[in-house]
Amino acid sequence: MPARTMFEKIWDTHLVHQESGRPALLYIDLQLVHEVTSPQAFEGLRLAGRKVRQPGRTFATMDHNVPTTDRSLPILDPIAKQQMQTLTDNCKEFGVTLYDLNSEHQGIVHVIGPELGLTQPGMTIVCGDSHTSTHGAFGALAFGIGTSEVEHVLATQCLLQSKAKTMEIRCDGRFSPGVTAKDLVLAIIGTIGTAGGTGYVLEYTGECIRALSMEERMTVCNMSIEGGARAGMIAPDETTFEYIKGRQFAPKDFEQAVARWKEFQSDEGAVYDKTVTIDVAALAPQVTWGTTPAMVADVTRNVPSPGDFTAEVEQKTVEHALAYMGLKAGTPITDIRLDRVFIGSCTNARIEDLRAAAKVLDGKRVASHVHAMVVPGSQHIKKQAEAEGLADVFRSAGFEWREAGCSMCLAMNPDVLEPGERCASTSNRNFEGRQGKGGRTHLVSPSMAAAAAIEGHFVDIRDWN
Amino acid sequence: MEPFRVHQGLVAPLDRAHVDTDQIIPKQFLKRIERTGFGQFCFFDWRYLDDNLTPNPAFVLNEPRYKGASILLARENFGCGSSREHAPWALSEYGFRVIIAPSYADIFYNNCFKNGMLPITLAHETVDDLFRRVHAKEGHRFTVDLTTNTIEVDDDHTLSFEVDDYRRKSLLEGLDEIGITLQSEEKISAFEAEYAG
Known part of the structure; x- marks a missing residue:
């Protein structure tokens, strides 16, 4: 074969x-x-x-x-x-x-x-x-x-x-401190574009991916769709098996299952229809500035101008996006002031995400003009976070501690941005009106969201304490 | 499903790239438990001013010349984002039977065919040209013929398009896919009997 x-x-x-x-x-x-x-x-x-x-x-x-x-x-x-x-x-x-x-x-x-x-x-x-x-x-x-x-x-x-094509996203190197799986996937989408993965199934490979926890891998695969790919996958390994072991629906004969699971690896010499390489060591924390997840930049950069793009359609799209976002081209990302912070969603509401945010918040207070909330991904996570003392850290910092759900990721429930409100969000979509009509969403990692809550504007988590 | 064979209709140009399904049908309207009732909310946030009542005069579909349009001319990556089938339900109930764009998001594209709506993919330059023609001539109508895979743009200008054979047949015949798959009942049962996973 x-x-x-x-x-x-x-x-x-x-x-x-x-x-x-x-x-x-x-x-x-x-x-x-x-x-x-x-x-x-x-x-x-x-x-x-x-x-x-x-x-x-x-x-x-x-x-x-x-x-x-x-x-x-x-x-x-x-x-x-x-x-x-x-x-x-x-x-x-x-x-x-x-x-x-x-x-x-x-x-x-x-x-x-x-x-x-x-x-x-x-x-x-x-x-x-x-x-x-x-x-x-x-x-x-x-x-x-x-x-x-x-x-x-x-x-x-x-x-x-119909069978999709395959795209390998090879992630070489390791994260520098302060850079997370969320930054990686945002950078990937920034590279391939929101339609780059259309018609493909993505397989994330490389040294960086192997070193990721299951929570981090889920963050990466979660946003595959924002790059246009219906599916994103990562080959199972000991990290995967260890995560599943002992869970309620884990196979009874676990060893036998693991032996079978180990076969689901791409063979040496398997051919992908396309390969994209990402230099992980060079990544900085990412912040979206526009109305698609591909409109993203390093936190150290400025909001781009329509003139930075070549195609006319793209220039128009950027112009619309900046108008909607109420942003002026050339504004440093770290000067963007926030009204709201949302930590939650199927992208970043797992226990590791809450730990990362709580670590940043410990002993600090949310800026007085910022309304911040945490929505755990599940009741189990909520309970675990309460047992670990994370809920207390969030509450003492001035965050609201909520029950589990999708919440303000798509704002179908009462958790909604008011028109014009600007939000740092750990979710996956910054489309117009996604978090409420007229609301402005910036996608970031949990630690970046937490630091932004404290300062009231974005900061580079790498040189902030 | 209602079959799709030939459709003639007024064309409306939506000149924006990456129109996502949150724009096509905003989430606050996804709470209905029926397949109907979504047309009134199609493009809601663009269609109405902040009072949610007054039609936004700046939104192209509100221009009198595009009233009654049933063919939507769109830009790249149309229908990206959420998998909500409410998006084609809303477009269809609003009156659209055909969409023409350079590219679509996969899930949305697939969902259109399940609802008797034809998404046609044409080259960027061709779509550019169609935008120019539709802007130039008020009341511009196309005739889209799925039996011949052609679009009659003007008397002297006909384009051809490609669509996957199976999807084409499904639309032409208005097939009930579940019914067809259930005809493979023996194969599914045989698979399940052998299957270890």
């Missing part, structure tokens, strides 16, 4: 059927479900008189819509409440396990999958959410799908797929 990439190996082991001139029929190991993109899929099943084929491969939680305030209080938004109730009813009717608002396992769908040990190497994983790419950190092929496809997988446990 010719040398294959990890993606090709997973593809081959899940191929149910391939007819020429048609997309492949691919078996799906795990579907994760949440309240926003599933109601129409379940309704479709009901109308056609179909069942969920494999309820045991289907897990649901509530995350997008949920309030992050006191869970004992009633939900004030009647439409959000109805959507959550609909998920409850659907899961009951179709026999799907649900971790609802009152469950100790509730959290952001891409945080709880790995946390519960559901996410495993070599799997195919889908969810009606573009950040499903997160699970690729475990050496799984994981990607976001639309609601019609959610219904397709519920009914058939399969998906019609």
Whole structure:
């Protein structure tokens, strides 16, 4: 057999059927479900008189819509409440396990999958959410799908797929102090562009990736979609196996599973359709200044001007972005003043992210004009952070300490920016209106967000104390 | 799904690159549990002024000359961001049956076909030219014919486009994909019986 990439190996082991001139029929190991993109899929099943084929491969939680305030209080938004109730009813009717608002396992769908040990190497994983790419950190092929496809997988446990091309993102070297996985993935997106990965599955390789923790790998894979790639993946290794070991849904015969998982590595000599190399040692902390994640710069730089770009369409896009962001070309990034700070999301709301932010905040106070909040990725993380004393650090620094959910990453719940408010956010998208109509989002790492909260403007975490 | 064969309609130009699905249908409208009712909120944040009531006169789709448009001319990487199928639902209910752009985000592109909407990919220069033509002539209509893979732009100007054979057939026939996959029931069951993962 010719040398294959990890993606090709997973593809081959899940191929149910391939007819020429048609997309492949691919078996799906795990579907994760949440309240926003599933109601129409379940309704479709009901109308056609179909069942969920494999309820045991289907897990649901509530995350997008949920309030992050006191869970004992009633939900004030009647439409959000109805959507959550609909998920409850659907899961009951179709026999799907649900971790609802009152469950100790509730959290952001891409945080709880790995946390519960559901996410495993070599799997195919889908969810009606573009950040499903997160699970690729475990050496799984994981990607976001639309609601019609959610219904397709519920009914058939399969998906019609055309084979994507492969792109290796080789990350050579090691981080200098203060530079994180978030800075790496922002720099990658800055390099390939928001559509650079369209049609590709990314595989992150190299010395830097091998040294990353699972939390850091998830941060990197999570934002693959912001570079246009539906999936990003990292070959499993001891770090991966160690993370999964002992978790609720980890395989009973763990050693046997590990032996099988070890096969999901790209073979020596496997050919990628494209390779991009990143010099990690040269990376600085990153801050986005515009309205796509690719509009990003080193914290030491200035806000660019439309004239810095060559194509006319690009110049216009930058002009729009600066107008929306209320930024003047040439302004040093460190002069950008903030109103809000948000630490959370499926990109950066795991325990390591909270530890990194708390380390920066310890013994300090948030600037008086800044409103700051932390939203842990899951109930488990919340509890763990409370046990480790991190919650106290956040509270003493003046941060609000909230319940788990997607919160202000997409601002479907009441956590929203006011028009014109400027926010340093550890989330994944800085699109216009993403965090609230007229809101201005700058994407950064958790430690950069924490330091910005204290100073009230961005700082270079490398020379700040 | 309603089949798509030939569509003639007014063209509206949306001259912005990287239009993401948060613009097409902002998140505050994703709480509905139906597939319908999203058209009224399509491009909401661009379409209305800050009072959320008054149409924004600066937004191109609010110009009287583009009222009733059913073909959207767009720029690169259209539909990037979130996987929400609410985006094609909203566009479709607003009245669009065809989108023409140099490139699309993968998930959005895929979602269009599931909803009887045809996203056509053309070269950058060709799209540039179409923008010029649509700006120049009020009431410009195209005829998009999926049976011949052509767009009649003007009487003397017809373009051809390519689309994957399977997707084309699905649209032409309005196929029920789940129904088709379920015809492979034996193959799926055989796979599951053998499958170790």
